[in-house]
Amino acid sequence: MDIAPVTSTAETAETAFERPNYLNAAYGWKSWLLTLDHKRIAILYLISVTAFFALGGIFAGLVRLELLTPEGDLMGPDTYNRVFTMHGIIMVFFFLIPAIPAVLGNFLVPLMVGAKDLAMPRLNLASWYVYNLGGLFTLWSIVHGGVDTGWTFYTPFSTSYSNTYVISTALGIFITGFSTIFTALNFIITIHRMRAPGLSWFRLPLFIWSTYATSLIIMLGTPVIAITILLVGLERGFHIGIFDPKLGGDPVLFEHMFWFYSHPAVYIMILPAMGVVSELVGHFARKKVFGYRVVAFASVAIAVLGFLVWGHHLFVAGESVYSATVFSVLSMLVAVPSAVKVFNWTATLYEGSISYQTPILYALGFIGLFTIGGLTGVMVATLGIDPHVHDTYFIVAHFHYVMVGGTIMAYLGGLHYWWPKMTGRLYSVFFSKLSALLIFVGFNLTFFPQFILGYLGMPRRYWSYPPEFQVLNVLSTAGATVLGVGYLLPICYFAWSLKYGAKSGNNPWGAVSLEWDTTSPPPTENFYTTPVVTHGPYEYVREDVHNRLTQEANFE
Amino acid sequence: MNSTPLVAGHAHGDGHRHPAHQFETMEQQKETSTLGMWLFLVTEIMFFGGLFTAYVIYRNMYPAAFAAASSTLNVPLGAANTAVLICSSLTMALAIRSAQVNQRKKIVLFLLLTMVLGTAFLVVKGFEYHDKFVESHIPGDKFKPFNFVLENEHEASVAYAADPLYQRHAEIFFSLYFIMTAIHATHMIIGIAILAVLAFYSRRGKFDSGYYNPLEMTGLYWHFVDIVWIFLFPLLYLLGAHTK
Amino acid sequence: MAEHHVTPIRTYVYVFLALLVGTGLTVLAAEFDFGLFNNFIAMAIAITKALLVLYFFMELRQSTRMTALTAAAGFFWLVLMIGLFLMDYGTRMAVVLPVPGK
Numbered sequence: 001m002d003i004a005p006v007t008s009t010a011e012t013a014e015t016a017f018e019r020p021n022y023l024n025a026a027y028g029w030k031s032w033l034l035t036l037d038h039k040r041i042a043i044l045y046l047i048s049v050t051a052f053f054a055l056g057g058i059f060a061g062l063v064r065l066e067l068l069t070p071e072g073d074l075m076g077p078d079t080y081n082r083v084f085t086m087h088g089i090i091m092v093f094f095f096l097i098p099a100i101p102a103v104l105g106n107f108l109v110p111l112m113v114g115a116k117d118l119a120m121p122r123l124n125l126a127s128w129y130v131y132n133l134g135g136l137f138t139l140w141s142i143v144h145g146g147v148d149t150g151w152t153f154y155t156p157f158s159t160s161y162s163n164t165y166v167i168s169t170a171l172g173i174f175i176t177g178f179s180t181i182f183t184a185l186n187f188i189i190t191i192h193r194m195r196a197p198g199l200s201w202f203r204l205p206l207f208i209w210s211t212y213a214t215s216l217i218i219m220l221g222t223p224v225i226a227i228t229i230l231l232v233g234l235e236r237g238f239h240i241g242i243f244d245p246k247l248g249g250d251p252v253l254f255e256h257m258f259w260f261y262s263h264p265a266v267y268i269m270i271l272p273a274m275g276v277v278s279e280l281v282g283h284f285a286r287k288k289v290f291g292y293r294v295v296a297f298a299s300v301a302i303a304v305l306g307f308l309v310w311g312h313h314l315f316v317a318g319e320s321v322y323s324a325t326v327f328s329v330l331s332m333l334v335a336v337p338s339a340v341k342v343f344n345w346t347a348t349l350y351e352g353s354i355s356y357q358t359p360i361l362y363a364l365g366f367i368g369l370f371t372i373g374g375l376t377g378v379m380v381a382t383l384g385i386d387p388h389v390h391d392t393y394f395i396v397a398h399f400h401y402v403m404v405g406g407t408i409m410a411y412l413g414g415l416h417y418w419w420p421k422m423t424g425r426l427y428s429v430f431f432s433k434l435s436a437l438l439i440f441v442g443f444n445l446t447f448f449p450q451f452i453l454g455y456l457g458m459p460r461r462y463w464s465y466p467p468e469f470q471v472l473n474v475l476s477t478a479g480a481t482v483l484g485v486g487y488l489l490p491i492c493y494f495a496w497s498l499k500y501g502a503k504s505g506n507n508p509w510g511a512v513s514l515e516w517d518t519t520s521p522p523p524t525e526n527f528y529t530t531p532v533v534t535h536g537p538y539e540y541v542r543e544d545v546h547n548r549l550t551q552e553a554n555f556e
Numbered sequence: 557m558n559s560t561p562l563v564a565g566h567a568h569g570d571g572h573r574h575p576a577h578q579f580e581t582m583e584q585q586k587e588t589s590t591l592g593m594w595l596f597l598v599t600e601i602m603f604f605g606g607l608f609t610a611y612v613i614y615r616n617m618y619p620a621a622f623a624a625a626s627s628t629l630n631v632p633l634g635a636a637n638t639a640v641l642i643c644s645s646l647t648m649a650l651a652i653r654s655a656q657v658n659q660r661k662k663i664v665l666f667l668l669l670t671m672v673l674g675t676a677f678l679v680v681k682g683f684e685y686h687d688k689f690v691e692s693h694i695p696g697d698k699f700k701p702f703n704f705v706l707e708n709e710h711e712a713s714v715a716y717a718a719d720p721l722y723q724r725h726a727e728i729f730f731s732l733y734f735i736m737t738a739i740h741a742t743h744m745i746i747g748i749a750i751l752a753v754l755a756f757y758s759r760r761g762k763f764d765s766g767y768y769n770p771l772e773m774t775g776l777y778w779h780f781v782d783i784v785w786i787f788l789f790p791l792l793y794l795l796g797a798h799t800k
Numbered sequence: 801m802a803e804h805h806v807t808p809i810r811t812y813v814y815v816f817l818a819l820l821v822g823t824g825l826t827v828l829a830a831e832f833d834f835g836l837f838n839n840f841i842a843m844a845i846a847i848t849k850a851l852l853v854l855y856f857f858m859e860l861r862q863s864t865r866m867t868a869l870t871a872a873a874g875f876f877w878l879v880l881m882i883g884l885f886l887m888d889y890g891t892r893m894a895v896v897l898p899v900p901g902k
Contacts (some may be wrong), residue, residue: 110578117578185595192866195577220877223599227606232736240695240731241724242610248724253613256885257606311888323888345855395756443675587864594867598874605878612882613889631827638823646816649807650856656806728816772859779857783850790842794830 013505017424021521036121037524042107043422044128049103050491052094052135055142057487059087064446064480067473072464080463081148082164088151089211093173094135096407097265100272101183102131104414105211107422109187111515111522112205114196114531119189127182134176141165150461152262155243155254159235166236170229177222180268184218187211196514200531202296203514205283205537206289209296210275215262217271220307225261226431228254247374252318256310263310269403270370273410274299274341277363280413281345283511284360285352292346298337305334315386324383331381338374342367353542357509358432362413365440369405373398376451391461394454398497402445409439412490419494420504424521425496431489438486445479513537567760573767586769593773597780600743602708604784607736609790614728621725627796628693630684634793637680638785644673646687646780648775650799655768660761667755670778674748681741695731699723733792740788743781807856815856822849 016106030549050437062083066074075083106124110117118124141147147169149158158166191212195204199517231242232254235446241247243254282289289295311319311327319327347368376398380386389395416432450470452473454460465473507516514537518527575585615622651666692700754774757763763771826845834841854860859867 115578119578120592121578181599185592188595189588189592192591219595220597220602220874223601223603224606224881227603231606231610234735238696240735241727242731248618248721248728250613250617253610256888260881263566307877308884311884316890319888320891320893322891326887379658590863591866591870594870598877601874601878602881605881608878609882609885613885616886616889631830635823635827642816642819642823644821645853645857646812647811650809652810653806653809695842737820776858779853782857783853786849786853787846790826790830790846794826794842797827797830 008100013503015384019519020094020523021424021519022524023423023521025524034125036117036125038110038118038121038124039107039522039524041124041128042103042105045102045106045131046303048128048135049095049099051489052090053099055089056090056095059083059090061480061484063087064477066463067465068477070465070467070470074208075300077283077461077463078148081150081461082146084461085148085150086142086146089138089147089169089173091403092151092265092269093176094138095129096269096403097180098183099411100407100414101180101187101211101214101268102127104207104276104411104418105187105272106183108207108418108515109190109211110194111189111421111526112208112513112520112537113194114199114514114527114533115190115194115526116325118186119194120186123182124186125210127179127186129177130182131179134174134179137168137172137175139172141169144168147321148235148248152258153229153232153253153254154258155232155235155249156245159206159232160239160246167233170233174226174229174233174496177226181222184215184222187215189217196531196533198494199514202293202535203536204296205275205294206278206292206299207272207275209299210271210278213299214268214271214275216300217268217306218304221261221264221268224257225265227383228257228261229554231257255314255317259310259313260307263313264303265308266399266402267306269407270338271299271302272358273366273407274338276414276417277345277366278341279513280359280363281348282538283417283509283513284347284363285354286540286542287348287352288536288540289344291340291407292349292536292538295341295344297442298340301337302334305330305337309334309381312381312386315383316390328381332378335374335381338370342371342374353544357416358429358436359413359417361433361436362409362416365436366406366413369401369409373401373403373405376401391452391459393450393460396460397447397450402452404444405447409443412436412439415490416493417509418515419497420508421515421520421522423498423501424504424519425497425501426504426508427501428493428555431493435486435489435493437481439465439488442479442482442484442486444485446476446483447479449473449475449479501528512539561710582767584676589769589773590776597776599778600784604736604739607732607739608787608791611732611736613792614725614732615795618725618728620621621722622729623796625693625726625729625733625796626792626794628691629793630687631793632796633680633684634789637677638789640673640677640680641785644670644677645779647673648778652768652771652775655758655763655771656765658765660758660764661782663758663763664755667751667758671748671751671755674744674751678686678741678744681737687735688734694729695727695734699730736792740781740784743784747774747778747781750777805862807859811856815852818852819849822852 021107022037025037032044035041035044063080066072066080066083072080079369090363106118124210141164144165147158147162147164147166149162149164149166153166153170191204191208234240235242235244235249239247241249243249243251243252278289278295290451309327309331311323311333315324345363376394380389380395380398416427453469453472453476456469458465504520506518506520508520509516514531514533515522573582575582579585579588647666647669651663651670654660654662654666688694692698751774754771757770822845829841829845830838846859860871898902
């Protein structure tokens with residue numbers, strides 16, 4: 001049973017779909033590969049990131065398969081090192097960092113600010129090609145055996161001892177970094193200078209605020225990983241000794257430089273996800289997001305504070321205890337704006353008129369799972385706890401809760417919400433809700449046991465473990481299987497919907513934000529006439545609230 | 557619509573220009589791209605900044621070795637190169653100014669002068685690199701033991717100077733020297749290439765007081781590369797000067 | 801269409817000369833050992849030169865507040881990075897463990 005589409009006044013879903021839009025504006029591969037339309041570029045990115053997600057998922061499956069038994073029987077230890085390293089590199093650099101900004105951001109930013117396109121469309125297309133060029137280098141490395149250093153590339157192993165294709169992988173990451181910088185630059189100048197008439201900063205959707213804050217992080221942080229990874233390549237190639245102690249260098253300097261970017265990188269992954277959740281919560285509760293300005297400022301606060309905490313990755317690396325204390329305190333501080341957002345979403349849902357469609361299911365899942373992940377983050381920021389759980393599965397569970405339970409859930413929620421906007425099609429309600437359930441159950445079954453495993457002392461990145469840990473590992477692998485099925489289903493029913501899905505009409509959700517004021521799918525120029533904005537993005541008029549307030553007023 | 561990659565917007569016969577389709581006015585287009593260039597420069601600050609950070613850390617760790625290594629660099633050449641770059645910033649600024657006052661021929665002249673000065677900088681750099689190669693101060697497998705001991709009694713003691721680790725510390729200085737100046741030089745080469753394209757278009761009359769945004773953005777880039785050198789010169793060349 | 805006024809050539813030339821003087825100054829200052837102040841003097845001169853280039857050549861004095869904020873943020877972030885790195889390296893003390901019995 002599919003949702004009865006709510007169409008705009010005059011036309012049916014059929015006629016809305018048949019209008020000239022960005023999908024039927026031109027056909028042929030050149031019209032896609034040389035497009036300057038941000039919406040088409042978003043679709044191109046959708047294909048690329050999905051492909052990398054699948055590849056990263058295969059590596060994850062191999063890890064979980066090996067860990068089914070305590071002995072290392074599926075593969076040797078060197079191979080296992082390569083498998084978990086490539087899982088990390090692909091997921092972090094080629095999926096989690098680009099996904100929401102490059103797919104949802106590219107599609108929605110011009111629509112949400114009322115512009116015809118991003119400020120620099122050619123730069124946008126270039127960013128997709130650069131992304132794929134970086135991906136190509138990394139794929140080449142994988143074909144030749146991958147890298148075994150861990151996605152963190154710690155020196156001097158990566159520079160002096162590893163026998164794998166470190167340089168080509170490093171090059172791939174270096175190149176892909178430019179892709180995110182181009183996208184972020186485009187977003188910042190578009191949001192600053194191309195808002196429609198009447199669209200003041202505080203009438204912007206919270207997704208735009210999050211995307212803006214994310215873009216700030218990208219501009220300030222990505223160049224540092226670029227230079228760091230360049231130095232790793234140079235040291236490996238020319239034996240120059242910046243990070244190798246035998247040559248007078250300092251490996252801790254590498255860790256500082258690496259984490260100076262890589263910690264803000266996790267906020268690059270989570271902030272857009274929070275932006276999506278703000279949208280979903282507001283629109284599916286049919287209420288203004290509670291404390292709009294506070295949520296907006298919290299996004300910027302997370303971006304800024306996120307740069308001041310990287311030292312918590314070096315607590316056991318030889319960092320001075322004074323420095324560690326400062327970083328510990330700052331790390332707890334950065335949890336505050338994130339918590340504020342969770343409170344505000346909850347307050348938005350309270351007394352909301354919630355319609356339990358698939359997108360809000362993902363958002364609700366996000367709120368719960370991100371809270372758990374975030375709280376365990378505060379735990380590991382504590383100097384008394386971290387030395388015990390560092391490099392154990394506790395850490396692995398912590399970051400998977402925020403990255404998978406957080407970012408990926410929000411990404412899927414956003415895809416399910418904006419799919420009709422992007423394609424003009426509806427997907428199967430049954431299968432989408434089933435997937436959401438499978439993903440939620442599978443995820444928790446996979447990663448909750450890992451908290452326990454880590455606390456009990458199982459180290460991470462080991463290809464074998466003591467037999468007493470097997471039960472929890474089996475549970476984890478079972479969960480991973482369920483999770484895998486949950487992830488496969490959307491690929492199937494989304495693809496199916498492109499050909500057989502019901503036409504959605506312009507606004508199947510009845511949402512009131514600017515991107516829904518145009519057709520679904522939108523025309524190439526986004527809006528038929530330049531919109532003039534007179535209200536915020538969550539202005540819902542609700543009969544029940546209106547009646548209650550009127551009654552209360554009449555009593556006086 | 558007919559936009560070339562560098563020069564967005566197009567002019568009509570009457571000289572009245574239209575912005576690219578996503579913009580409403582030329583003003584909006586200009587402000588947006590200028591902000592974009594400044595944002596790009598911010599990424600450059602952090603990119604070079606990583607190297608400056610590594611430099612600060614190692615200089616604090618090994619002050620004596622760094623001072624000794626630094627004193628093998630040619631200060632007069634470095635100072636002359638600094639003057640050359642500053643001169644090129646002047647000519648760049650004058651090129652933009654010429655566009656603002658509609659002096660087409662002067663735009664081309666000053667752009668070419670900037671290119672010449674930039675190239676001169678690179679040539680001098682080339683000679684300096686050659687010197688380092690001859691002295692075997694290039695880091696890596698071919699790095700030769702470094703026999704320079706500082707005269708100044710505040711600096712390295714004889715024991716430290718005999719320590720092989722001292723060689724490694726000095727080698728780190730040279731690593732940073734080569735990487736920082738090479739990346740700087742790469743930026744200069746890219747800048748000169750862009751200037752060549754701009755000079756070509758200027759000769760064709762693409763720029764005047766109504767439209768000179770690409771010149772301005774390239775100018776920002778060029779001046780930034782100059783600023784990087786303004787910091788590189790004292791940090792790399794002048795550490796050991798007072799110890800000679 | 802130039803919404804800001806054209807800077808006179810004289811101004812550019814004066815800035816150019818000031819930058820040259822600054823270069824000479826820094827070379828001269830390096831000949832002397834001011835102890836702890838060596839770095840401070842060199843950086844003060846370099847920062848002044850950079851500000852001259854930013855303000856006059858890069859036209860920051862005629863730019864919008866947003867542009868100036870962007871430039872300032874960039875440099876501030878670099879200072880932040882160096883500062884926080886030094887916070888670690890600067891607080892690592894050499895520890896001399898007591899020898900038992902002595």
